[in-house]
Amino acid sequence: MIPLMGVLSAFIFAAQMVNFPVISGTSGHLMGGVLAAVLVGPWAGAIVITLVLAVQCFIFQDGGLTTLGANIFNMSFAGCAAGFFVYNLLRRLIGKKIGIAIGTGIAAWMSVVLAAALCSVELALSGIASLTGTMIAMVGTHSLIGICEAVISCLVVNFVMAVRPDLIYTNPVANR
């Protein structure tokens, strides 16, 4: 699990650098919370996300020091906690490899939309933006970005399932 956390952190960091266009004038990039949780579990996944955000903030001055806490909360809560919950539920309900793939895709989409909604609430609570207008715009845009998140997460998880199916997180005592 130690090497997997290393390469996973590196991969999510690199993937977050690659913005893709979603609609004219707006881009999106991978968040990776669900991807991390599916591979290393929700707790270790939250550590991976925190590490990526910390490096972006301290070394690349991206994201911002004063918003680092909110960023870590949004992405690890929406991605690793809520995302893993939805993923795990679907994985158990559907079962087999297809359950892992469908669970990853739906949880990934949901995690991005939820993180965007959390961010809107925080902006409103901080008195920076109005809740309704920001929420509509954020959730709308991120519903599209979420589709890309679902596709990328699914592709990576399917690839891992094909080459090293044992690397998919199944239970807390699995020794990898």
Add this chain to the structure above:
Amino acid sequence: MNKKEIICFLLAAVLLAAVASPFASPWPDGLEKIAGDKGFLHKAETGNIITSPLADYNWPVLKNTRLGTSVAGTAGTIIVFILGWCVAKLVSRKS
């Protein structure tokens, strides 16, 4: 994971940062675009609390070039890999 797998996965990440990131979409991301549209983007500019030589994913020697992004991205990916490894080792030793 064996050595070969680690190198393969890490190489994929490095390639992504070194080759793909310089050609990433220059458009603002979802939050940044909305912040601009709704007029609160300027509130994010508080002045620098910290300064880093690799700010904004660029290496000053190659300021604002695709190569600069590539170098910064590669450096970042390797830094994150090493930190990820160390943190994972630290956390797993306790449990």
